[in-house]
Amino acid sequence: GAVVSQHPSRVICKSGTSVKIECRSLDFQATTMFWYRQFPKQSLMLMATSNEGSKATYEQGVEKDKFLINHASLTLSTLTVTSAHPEDSSFYICSARDISWQGEAYEQYFGPGTRLTVT
């Protein structure tokens, strides 16, 4: 099946610094990638939808200047958490939709997630 990788898997950073998380589709091309955040014992929360070659669409309440998303190629999307604070500590998960997807809804392929801890 399709594989999505994320890097890093875990990161600890100091408050005020920025962290970049990469999401790659390894064996398929993804026109659309999704970024989720999950707090402990809570469900996935969609942060933004990332479309290759265009600006990301952010969900209500998600600060686009704080969570910078770049989807420069069909296999790579990045999420940069700028000026991170302890409340940004969370599990960040990306998922990708295959370029061959034609609207007959099917699965999204999830990356393994990135555990961010801001001290």
Added chain:
Amino acid sequence: GQNIDQPTEMTATEGAIVQINCTYQTSGFNGLFWYQQHAGEAPTFLSYNVLDGLEEKGRFSSFLSRSKGYSYLLLKELQMKDSASYLCAVMDSNYQLIWGAGTKLIIKP
């Protein structure tokens, strides 16, 4: 608004059968998904239903009734490794996935 409801937690015995229910109210419907998520890991795909009825895949089956806005995931011959959270998600008219909060399934020997 859009809403997905599923029980917060369930407990079952190894070797038994458990049914996890999911009800939904969404703007449009393009399919319902069940995902399994182990603690600290990303979700993995289990099933997809877009038509009414039962889809069977090994020990796992998923049922959908669109008229009732209802689905269930049935797990048979439970194994300890089935202890995980099970997420119900509905794809709405914009092809966005709307996620339930997940059901934590605890398997006891």
